Amino acid sequence: xxxxxxxxxxxxxxxxxxxxxxxxxxxxxxxxxxxxxxxxxxxxxxxxxxxxxxxxxxxxxxxxxxxxxxxxxxxxxxxxxxxxxxxxxxxxxxxxxxxxxxxxxxxxxxxxxx
Amino acid sequence: xxxxxxxxxxxxxxxxxxxxxxxxxxxxxxxxxxxxxxxxxxxxxxxxxxxxxxxxxxxxxxxxxxxxxxxxxxxxxxxxxxxxxxxxxxxxxxxxxxxxxxxxxxxxxxx
Numbered sequence: 001x002x003x004x005x006x007x008x009x010x011x012x013x014x015x016x017x018x019x020x021x022x023x024x025x026x027x028x029x030x031x032x033x034x035x036x037x038x039x040x041x042x043x044x045x046x047x048x049x050x051x052x053x054x055x056x057x058x059x060x061x062x063x064x065x066x067x068x069x070x071x072x073x074x075x076x077x078x079x080x081x082x083x084x085x086x087x088x089x090x091x092x093x094x095x096x097x098x099x100x101x102x103x104x105x106x107x108x109x110x111x112x113x114x
Numbered sequence: 115x116x117x118x119x120x121x122x123x124x125x126x127x128x129x130x131x132x133x134x135x136x137x138x139x140x141x142x143x144x145x146x147x148x149x150x151x152x153x154x155x156x157x158x159x160x161x162x163x164x165x166x167x168x169x170x171x172x173x174x175x176x177x178x179x180x181x182x183x184x185x186x187x188x189x190x191x192x193x194x195x196x197x198x199x200x201x202x203x204x205x206x207x208x209x210x211x212x213x214x215x216x217x218x219x220x221x222x223x224x225x
Contacts, residue, residue, distance in 0.1 A: 032212055043205050043216040044157065051212070088157065099170045101147065102214060104157040 002027040004091050006105035014113050019076040021108050023089030026070070032100065033065055033072045036088040038107065044088055048074065079112040086110070116140045118217035120206050126223045127196055135191045135220045137206030146189045147207040147214060148181065150174070157205070163189065196224045 003026040013019045021035075032051055036044035050056045050063040050072065062075040072091075076083055086107040092100045119138045127133050139146050148160040161171045161181055168181065180192045189208075193200055201224045207214040 034213065036216075043203075043219045046213055046215060049213050090157075098145075098164075099162045100145070100209070100212070100214075101159040101162055101170055101172075102149070102157070103159070106156050 002030075002091075002093075002103050004089055004103050004105040006087075006089050006108050008106055009109040010111050011108055012111045012113060013079050015079060015081060017079050017112075019079045019083070019110055019112070021074040021076075021087050021089075021110065023072045023074075023105055024070055025072070025089075025091045025103075027091070027093055027103075028067075028070065029093045030067075030070075030091045030103075032092045033063070034090040034092075034102070035061075035063060035072075035074045036090060037083075038086045038088055040086075044090075047087075076110075079110075081112050081114050084110055084112045116142075118206055118208055118215055120204075120217035120220050122220060123218065124221045124223070126225065129198060129224055130195050133193050133196055133222065135193075135204050135206075135222070137189045137191075137217055138187050139189055139206065139208030140210070140215060141187070143208035143210045143215075145169075145209045145214075146183070147209075148191045149205045149207065149216075150202040151205065151219075152202045160191070160204075193222075196222075198224050200224050 035048045048063040060077045064073045088107045089105040090102040146163040203219045206217040
């Protein structure tokens with residue numbers, strides 16, 4: 001059974017701080033990794049994708065991938081109250097059919113305090 | 115910016131009734147997906163669709179479920195005889211390359 005694990009939180013950080021969110025996955029064949037943000041009652045919104053080892057930066061967000069450790073993380077710099085949401089880690093494996101279904105973690109709840 | 119749309123936003127139905135959830139994927143996307151999320155639980159993959167056929171389905175996607183792309187824009191999920199445990203948010207997603215983009219979801223409540 002392919003699994004994606006996240007600490008459910010809540011993770012609480014003060015406004016302006018760095019929030020660090022972590023995710024581990026069980027399938028060594030996984031090749032694509034995504035971070036989605038989900039506000040309560042809303043749909044997942046794509047924040048970052050990462051496909052190769054190392055860091056990828058986009059504005060205040062940095063995704064980090066370490067395939068050897070089967071670990072992916074998301075850093076949010078200068079956290080804002082509007083960043084308060086659940087952050088979902090999703091992983092897929094590139095199978096022969098190019099299906100690329102996403103396997104999801106339960107999500108980490110982030111609260112940014114003004 | 116193009117986006118995935120879904121209708122209705124909320125559907126209430128009685129157990130045993132049929133429901134059809136509708137999605138309009140982003141126009142130049144080729145791969146389509148249905149996921150569901152029961153309150154407080156993980157997002158779960160239901161089915162993927164490419165080139166007018168199912169490419170993969172999960173064990174959740176049993177004979178009660180079907181998908182269709184009746185025309186060039188719509189993508190539907192039908193549940194033939196709803197059960198209480200089908201109550202969930204249902205999300206449609208589409209992709210062209212690696213990233214999947216999600217619609218706003220349909221909240222299905224089965225009473």
